[in-house]
Amino acid sequence: MYLVDTNVWLELLLEQEKAGEVLAFLQNTDARDLVITDFSLHSIGVILTRLNKESLFEDFLTDTIEDSGVGKVHLDTAELKQVLVIGRQFRIDFDDSYQYVAAEKYGCALVSFDTDFDRTERGRKTPAGVLSA
Template sequence: MYLLDTNIFLELLLNQAKADEVDRLLRETPPDTLCVSDFSLGSIGVILFRRKLHGLFLKAVDDLFLSGGLRIVRLDVTDMSKVLASSKKYGLDYDDSYQYSISEKYNLILVSYDGDFDRTSRGRTTPGDILN
């Protein structure tokens, strides 16, 4: 099972360089194996709202979660000590540490274009790695 980082979705939603790769990942990977953190969902909302892309946000929520079957995973307040510990251990900022902690809690493979995860014990994979 995979945890898709925020940047994976932004790549597709903002039609960036690897949008086709992300689209293919979402089409070819069973949705019940794909997870997204509550933090990522909120971050995507913040970014799209700032760009006045409210409709795109609602469409993404529908396509990915309501009809798409992707699962949202969360941390509890009792997990915040783990967020802090991974931040200190690996030099991660809050959002990366949150994602890393979720990947540990649910034993998920972290899928990201963010190289900061390369210095963690769990590492990361990219959509291209999964598709090849």
């Protein structure tokens, strides 16, 4: 199982430099082996609506969340306290800590372009790294 970080989804949605790498990863990985956190989902919504891309967000919800089989995961209140502990332990910000704790809870490898995860025990994989494994 892979927890796909916010920046990976945005790379594709906003057609950025590594969009092709993300597309290849998604095309070659069973959607049922992928999860997204509620935090990522909300963050993507905030970013896309600020960019006046509401229809893109709606398409993302339909295609990725409702139709593809990508799982949605969340943390409860007690686990949010662990997010704070992890943030202090590895000197990573709240959103990264949230992803880290969720990956730990659900037994997932983190897929991210964020190098801050390299300081953690779990580390991270890039989309290309998953494909080459």
